[in-house]
Amino acid sequence: MIEPFRKLLGKQDAFDVRPEDPAGGVLGARPKLALRPRSAQEVAAVLQVAAERGVTVAPWGGGQHQDRGAVPASADIVLLTGQLAGITRFDAADQTLSAKAGTRLADIAQAARAERLWLPLDPPGLERATIGGVLAAGVSGPLRTGFGQPIDHVLGTLTAHSDGRLATSGGRLVKNVTGYDLHRLLHGSCGALAVICEVHLRLRPLPQCDASIAVTLGDAETLDRFLALVREAREAPVAYVVVDVESARSAQLPLDLGHKDGAYLVLLRYCDAEKAVERALSSIRTAAAAAQALLVQALDADVGVKTFERIREWPSRCALDGASKPVVAKLAALPMRAGKSTLGGLVEAGLAACAGTGAPCALLVEPALGLIRFVFAGEPTRPTFDALSALTRREPERMRFTIESGPAAIRAMFARHLGRTASFTLQRRLKRATDPAGILVPGRVEGDDVA
Amino acid sequence: MLELARLVAIVGAEHVLTRPGETFVYECDGTTHFRQRPAAVVLPASTAEVAAVVRELAVAGVPFVARGAGTGLSGGAVPIHGGIVIETARMRRVIEIDADNRFARVECGITNAAVSKAARPFGLFYAPDPSSQAACTIGGNVAENSGGPHCFKYGATFRHVLGVTAVLPDGEIVECGGPLADAPGLDIGTFLVGSEGTCAIVTEATLRLLPLPERTETLLAAFSTIEIACDVVKRILAAGLEPSALEILDRATIEAVERSVYAAGYPKDAGAVLLVEFDGLSESVDAASARAQALFQEAAALGFERASDDAHRSKLWKGRKGAFGAMGRLAPDLYVQDAVVPRSRLPEVLAKVVAIGREHGLRLSNVFHAGDGNLHPNVSYDRRDADEMARVLAAGAKIMQVCVDAGGSLSGEHGIGIEKRDAMHLVFSDDDLLRMRLLREAFNPRELLNPGKVLPTGKRCVEAKAGMLEPSAEDGP
Numbered sequence: 001m002i003e004p005f006r007k008l009l010g011k012q013d014a015f016d017v018r019p020e021d022p023a024g025g026v027l028g029a030r031p032k033l034a035l036r037p038r039s040a041q042e043v044a045a046v047l048q049v050a051a052e053r054g055v056t057v058a059p060w061g062g063g064q065h066q067d068r069g070a071v072p073a074s075a076d077i078v079l080l081t082g083q084l085a086g087i088t089r090f091d092a093a094d095q096t097l098s099a100k101a102g103t104r105l106a107d108i109a110q111a112a113r114a115e116r117l118w119l120p121l122d123p124p125g126l127e128r129a130t131i132g133g134v135l136a137a138g139v140s141g142p143l144r145t146g147f148g149q150p151i152d153h154v155l156g157t158l159t160a161h162s163d164g165r166l167a168t169s170g171g172r173l174v175k176n177v178t179g180y181d182l183h184r185l186l187h188g189s190c191g192a193l194a195v196i197c198e199v200h201l202r203l204r205p206l207p208q209c210d211a212s213i214a215v216t217l218g219d220a221e222t223l224d225r226f227l228a229l230v231r232e233a234r235e236a237p238v239a240y241v242v243v244d245v246e247s248a249r250s251a252q253l254p255l256d257l258g259h260k261d262g263a264y265l266v267l268l269r270y271c272d273a274e275k276a277v278e279r280a281l282s283s284i285r286t287a288a289a290a291a292q293a294l295l296v297q298a299l300d301a302d303v304g305v306k307t308f309e310r311i312r313e314w315p316s317r318c319a320l321d322g323a324s325k326p327v328v329a330k331l332a333a334l335p336m337r338a339g340k341s342t343l344g345g346l347v348e349a350g351l352a353a354c355a356g357t358g359a360p361c362a363l364l365v366e367p368a369l370g371l372i373r374f375v376f377a378g379e380p381t382r383p384t385f386d387a388l389s390a391l392t393r394r395e396p397e398r399m400r401f402t403i404e405s406g407p408a409a410i411r412a413m414f415a416r417h418l419g420r421t422a423s424f425t426l427q428r429r430l431k432r433a434t435d436p437a438g439i440l441v442p443g444r445v446e447g448d449d450v451a
Numbered sequence: 452m453l454e455l456a457r458l459v460a461i462v463g464a465e466h467v468l469t470r471p472g473e474t475f476v477y478e479c480d481g482t483t484h485f486r487q488r489p490a491a492v493v494l495p496a497s498t499a500e501v502a503a504v505v506r507e508l509a510v511a512g513v514p515f516v517a518r519g520a521g522t523g524l525s526g527g528a529v530p531i532h533g534g535i536v537i538e539t540a541r542m543r544r545v546i547e548i549d550a551d552n553r554f555a556r557v558e559c560g561i562t563n564a565a566v567s568k569a570a571r572p573f574g575l576f577y578a579p580d581p582s583s584q585a586a587c588t589i590g591g592n593v594a595e596n597s598g599g600p601h602c603f604k605y606g607a608t609f610r611h612v613l614g615v616t617a618v619l620p621d622g623e624i625v626e627c628g629g630p631l632a633d634a635p636g637l638d639i640g641t642f643l644v645g646s647e648g649t650c651a652i653v654t655e656a657t658l659r660l661l662p663l664p665e666r667t668e669t670l671l672a673a674f675s676t677i678e679i680a681c682d683v684v685k686r687i688l689a690a691g692l693e694p695s696a697l698e699i700l701d702r703a704t705i706e707a708v709e710r711s712v713y714a715a716g717y718p719k720d721a722g723a724v725l726l727v728e729f730d731g732l733s734e735s736v737d738a739a740s741a742r743a744q745a746l747f748q749e750a751a752a753l754g755f756e757r758a759s760d761d762a763h764r765s766k767l768w769k770g771r772k773g774a775f776g777a778m779g780r781l782a783p784d785l786y787v788q789d790a791v792v793p794r795s796r797l798p799e800v801l802a803k804v805v806a807i808g809r810e811h812g813l814r815l816s817n818v819f820h821a822g823d824g825n826l827h828p829n830v831s832y833d834r835r836d837a838d839e840m841a842r843v844l845a846a847g848a849k850i851m852q853v854c855v856d857a858g859g860s861l862s863g864e865h866g867i868g869i870e871k872r873d874a875m876h877l878v879f880s881d882d883d884l885l886r887m888r889l890l891r892e893a894f895n896p897r898e899l900l901n902p903g904k905v906l907p908t909g910k911r912c913v914e915a916k917a918g919m920l921e922p923s924a925e926d927g928p
Contacts, residue, residue, distance in 0.1 A: 091793060091795065093685060093688075093689065093794075093795040094793045094794055094795050094824075095688065096793070116691065138638075148610070151638075151641070152606070152610060161886065165882040165885065165886070166882055167882055167883050167885075167886035167887075168879060168880070168883045169883075169886075171860050171878070172793070172858065173791050173792075173793065173823075173824065173858075173859065173860055173863075174794075174823045174824065175598060175602070175603075175607065175791055175820070175823035175824065175825050175863045175864065176791055176860050176862070176863060177595065177596045177598075177607070177645050177862050177863065177864055177865070177866050177867075178860040178861045178862050178867060178871075178875070178878060178879075179867065179875060179878075179879060179883075179884075179887050179905065179906075180642070180645075180646055180650075180887040180890050180891065180905070181609075181642060181645055182642075182886060182887070182890060184609070184638060184641045184642045184644075185637055185638060185639070185642050185890075187638055187641075188637075188638060189637060193637075204693070205688070205691035205692075205693065206691065208691060208738075231551075234662070234665050234732060235732060236662075272731070272732065272734075272735050273732075273734055273735045273737075273738035273739065274738075275734035275735075275737075275738065276731070276732040276734040276735040276738075278734075279732065279734055280732075330633070332631040332632050332633050333631070334549070334551075334552040334630060334631065335551075335552055336551035336552050337551050337552065369632045370552075370631065370632055371632055371633065397629075398631070399631070400631050400633075400634075402633070402635060423619075423623065423625045423639070425623075426619070426625060426639060426893065426894070427636055427637050427639070429893035429894075430637055430639070430890065430893045432893070433886075433889035433890050433892065433893040434886070434889070434890070436889075445636065445637060
């Protein structure tokens with residue numbers, strides 16, 4: 001299998017995957033060959049050869065979010081985008097930047113900062129994550145509250161397809177409605193439609209003032225009261241998470257976490273004009289007092305950023321032995337009122353369900369989005385997932401349970417919790433339109449494996 | 452062969468229009484130079500009725516087009532292959548407003564402005580605000596990914612659609628996304644936004660609502676030339692300010708506005724006026740407004756006005772919002788071009804656009820969304836004058852080419868429709884267009900839904916498809 005690819009890329013960029021390489025356990029499939037193309041044209045050529053030989057391909061950026069989506073039915077080749085890296089165009093005056101898919105987010109951030117601009121994307125694994133990988137995985141961090149998901153920053157893409165062709169979607173313009181936007185389908189497609197080769201991004205000005213505040217609360221009731229007050233406030237945080245205090249301690253947040261009755265820690269970040277940020281912090285202090293918070297701590301920009309970084313990266317440190325990532329189960333609910341339940345009530349019920357089935361977990365909530373994540377340090381069993389899933393059954397239109405990420409064995413075992421959407425037929429047709437040979441991580445997009 | 456009686460059985464006889472006097476208004480949209488009368492117009496009252504109608508049309512192999520208010524500006528709702536128009540005027544319900552969770556679920560025929568009106572008592576609003584918002588429908592906005600002056604800050608329609616209910620061209624009803632975050636599977640709902648009604652008929656939409664800003668401040672500054680106004684836009688953005696709107700009107704537009712019922716008191720001696728709006732927290736608006744005013748002074752503005760109250764703000768916006776109407780009064784027809792360029796290239800592109808208007812002997816004016824480089828050169832003309840009509844179209848084509856040459860694209864907010872379909876080769880390769888065609892065919896394999904739009908159907912495209920798919924029919928009629 002290796003020879004035709006060596007002919008295309010050379011020996012150094014087409015090699016056997018060794019057992020100890022990361023591209024094995026996480027995907028669940030066992031790639032035999034790794035390829036490192038250097039250009040979009042090489043990616044397209046690789047895909048064409050793979051299609052001719054009927055071998056399957058898994059794109060791989062920084063390897064930070066391969067533990068998402070369904071387990072691929074097969075992945076013979078892992079296509080590494082590490083050499084497909086670099087900023088190809090940066091128009092600071094237009095606040096746009098184009099980068100090859102393998103460019104690390106950290107490198108984009110550095111280039112943007114030099115022009116006092118910002119790509120407000122902070123997914124877990126930011127130091128190693130690539131822009132193509134983050135778009136394909138559709139993964140965000142705490143800044144999603146204020147600035148949206150990766151696709152909200154993407155103006156266009158260049159992709160390679162399994163018929164050996166390249167395709168442009170969108171462009172480098174901040175406003176553009178010319179043609180069909182394939183790039184929107186790529187978001188969260190886990191590499192199953194096309195290999196992303198280049199991404200065009202919209203940047204934002206760096207905030208004039210950036211500050212955070214941490215509020216410790218004692219129970220779910222006071223948490224609900226506080227969340228409601230934050231929701232009613234005029235000042236909107238750009239990052240907003242809730243964690244359990246024990247997890248905050250193990251994440252070694254640079255805060256005072258010593259309050260003996262503390263159960264939940266709420267972290268809020270504000271970016272705006274200086275006086276507006278001052279007002280936001282003051283408003284949070286007032287809300288915290290009204291909700292009978294146990295402790296309120298204002299954090300300057302650096303400490304705030306560091307705190308959110310630690311929270312963002314902390315779940316990956318809870319990984320199971322032998323895996324690079326932990327199991328994360330997710331409840332999506334309406335932020336303020338999921339039918340009869342409140343977010344705090346769901347949090348409490350979820351934690352109780354996990355503890356009751358012998359699977360203690362950490363908590364990571366994005367209240368503005370209604371997302372409650374349960375991060376498992378040990379291996380959760382079916383009863384735990386069934387108990388969490390049962391919480392949503394009372395009002396399925398207002399709550400949804402999924403397994404966000406985890407080792408392949410867990411994802412395969414609980415495939416039904418990965419979620420299904422209405423039209424499998426349509427998803428399969430879209431897969432065929434973008435991956436006519438059906439070689440890109442088959443089975444990874446929900447519905448793709450349905451006959 | 453379609454029997455209209457089958458459609459009558461679904462929607463009722465009074466909701467199937469066939470008389471020429473009834474179908475006449477459906478032969479064109481806001482772009483009056485593309486016309487084709489449909490065989491009939493059907494007005495369903497629900498998603499189920501839309502699906503039932505579509506199933507009948509699919510079985511009969513009759514082409515069909517969904518239509519909202521017909522305010523589109525690229526011929527997108529014109530039934531160029533004849534067939535049936537599915538008009539959504541009876542689907543205007545607000546199904547649900549969840550103020551706590553800040554979303555609205557609405558039917559596709561509701562107007563854009565009605566959504567914000569329904570949300571206002573809860574202190575919320577719907578952000579996309581196309582100029583036609585009083586008339587245009589949410590279904591049309593979703594189809595076109597509509598923008599408006601404030602999409603510079605808030606983003607176009609796709610940023611505000613949480614989910615849709617859609618009817619596929621075979622009559623299947625699909626639910627995509629919704630108010631819960633992170634729906635599993637491919638994000639089909641977001642893809643449908645901006646697909647110009649060629650992939651599915653969106654019958655219901657779940658829309659994100661935002662809190663009404665605490666404070667809004669509008670500034671109007673007059674400059675001696677349009678180049679200076681563009682330079683001030685550049686400086687505002689370089690200063691890290693994030694206005695909610697940045698609009699420029701050139702001298703020709705100012706003159707037309709000030710001679711019309713939309714007169715807003717814009718200085719007639721100005722080469723251009725710049726409207727800047729900030730919204731958000733009072734402290735934030737104060738800081739941004741002060742900085743913008745300093746930039747006006749540094750750029751030797753001829754003068755500027757600051758409006759903090761609704762009445763004054765409405766007055767300043769009156770001229771901008773009435774600009775198309777004012778231009779439309781100068782001649783029987785108005786050609787509104789829509790193209791987009793990197794905003795740093797605005798001054799040079801505008802100079803070329805003005806020169807093209809002059810070369811073609813046309814009355815051309817410019818009013819545009821300067822923040823996102825979205826140009827709207829307007830030409831007042833008479834379509835009964837064949838020579839003038841030809842010059843308008845020739846100038847339009849040249850303007851598009853100039854914008855593309857400057858790194859721009861064909862449309863910022865009006866869409867491709869029929870108008871720019873054959874210009875798609877200016878920005879996309881054959882392979883790009885092939886992929887788009889394959890995507891459309893995944894939804895609309897027989898191209899019965901809104902045929903002949905968005906993608907060129909010429910020889911080159913068929914060649915590119917060779918070996919993969921059957922070539923589609925050439926355009927009619």
